[in-house]
Amino acid sequence: MIPRNVQITLVLLLIAILGSGVYILLLHRNTEEGLRRGSDQRPVAAPVAGSDETLKLTIAYDEDGVFRTRNVSTVVPSEPSARAKAVLEALIGYYQGKPSPHELAEGSAVNGVFMVNQKLAVVDLNQALAEGHRSGVMVEDFTVISLIDTLASNVPQVQQVKILINGKERETLAGHADIRSMYSTAAIHKVVAQLQ
């Protein structure tokens, strides 16, 4: 007959052995998962090939109703379409900082910029930028002017700009500013000069 105290000790030991086994099993799985993740060499984003450059951004200041030039440093690709997209992303990024002189809707982004004949840039903005844009003559105009003038300042070969929203033509940005027309960068620059 096994004494009662020995029985209790044996049960406790058995529970400890089983618990340790389960713990070791979980530890093993976690280690395997970590190793698998660490060894995944697939690329998740295209590498930015280019040099660090200072970009000239035409920034709209709603409060004062003027444009001011601001310089930012960023890595810019040399290929014209990618460069144009990077320039506009830098501008939108500037507006999305806090505090912003000209707020854009959350999630605003550039889907892509397509260069045609090196002179015409077709800028495709995403739905969030247009749908969430504040409605008003000046605020809408400021977005359009700021985008085009910034593009023209940093991709000088661009002479004309056409804006699309999610790949489609649209009459106005949010009810006022004309985005159906093809913009001449010279016309835009003239207006910026008036409002500086």
Next chain:
Amino acid sequence: MHGFRICLLLIAYCLLLFFLPASAAEPDKLSVYAPQARFSIPVLTLDGRQYVGLLDLVEPLGTPELKSEGKRWKLRVADPRSSGKFAEAEFEQGSATAKVRGRQNTLSAPARVENHRLLLPLHGIGTLLIPLLGTDVTFHEAARRLFLGGTASAITTELRKGEPSILALHFAEGVNPNIHSEGNALILSFTRDPVVSFTESQALNDKLFSGSAYEEKNGVATLTINAGAPLLAQFADNGRTILISAAPAPPTPNVTASSPSTPQTQPSTESGVQPLGPGEAVLPGALPPPVRRPATPPFVVVIDPGHGGSDTGARITPNLPEKEITLSLARKLRQELQSRHIAVSMLRDSDSDVTLEQRVVATNLARPSIFVSIHAEPGDSLRIYTPVLPAASETSLERSSFLPWQSAQGAFSAESSSLASAAAGALDKRKLNAQVRPAFLQPLHSIAAPAIAVEVPADSKGAKIPGDGLAGALADAIAARKPGGGTQ
């Protein structure tokens, strides 16, 4: 032989072109006069009965909802008698019975559906509208004129005897008839004014005026003043009075021929076919035109109340869309301009959808002297915008040539800028500070006239700028551009 057939075909085609416009009768319409809106809707004749679209009829009166469930149609309109409540009506395609506010009503003919539109018989439509809208209804069925909410007002005539006599027509509110002359008769056609007359004809027994005749037909009331000499109409008391008198004697043929640049005291008779506002103060009878003088184009201002219908514009507050403020300000501006005797055309006078292209077409067809677009935004600044073209051209456009659709405004840029400065100056005189700015704004690019846009700051109470002051200042700036000084 072949050539002969071609000739016959050509002659037949020419005859067709010649007779087609003459035989095209004016379509049947119903004119509706309500306190909140005045409008005309088409009347369809189907199987010998006249029908109107239910939504056409009630849409300008509020914001109705009309839903179809198979053959059943349910209408829901805001109850004018108690705010926040709704009146409901049910109709069934092919049935002459309708349920209005839970009660059975009998229609004069079964309701029909054509092109997904619910049509109701015109005959007896008033008996349906009384319980639905809860308002007084007076229906001149033969003339197709429907007066809601006691809008009908009688014309009163006053003959001021003298040498020569003057006939004064008095109205309860400012009117805007189309006036033209035929021989010695002056004909006033009221389409948008709810005027009525209790007498069909009236003898005036005067040396100049022989009598007047009143007629209502196809949604239009017509008053004909017969006289023994050509007549002249002048508006007074903000369009509430029209003074009719003898037209001055025409200039002699020699004088007219030798000095074509002589300022005209009267426009040519052709101006009678133009839609004229109270500002078109002088309208002549038929004068013998020995030499055709160049007609002075009428001074017309087109007002564009921004947005409308499904396009709400900016949300000033969750419950206050920009479209409501723009329409209210546009109406004030129209009133101010009409009080200065300037003819006005509005691109919308109700909460209706008007596309940018439709706005441009309507404006350019009206050949306006000035175009004003009205906008509002939540903010603090009053701004006047001058249009800038997206594709700036170094060479300026000539007005005499064809203007490109996208950049027609290019021929008027200098005048638009000057108008904006004048408007800012007029606002400044009333102690209202406005910024003048360039803008790439639609539909101004395609407007073939001096054009500006006004953006008014607004909050939950509406426009922050007093509407009367703003409209008054804009009207002052516009009136100053009217040939001859504007105000009379």
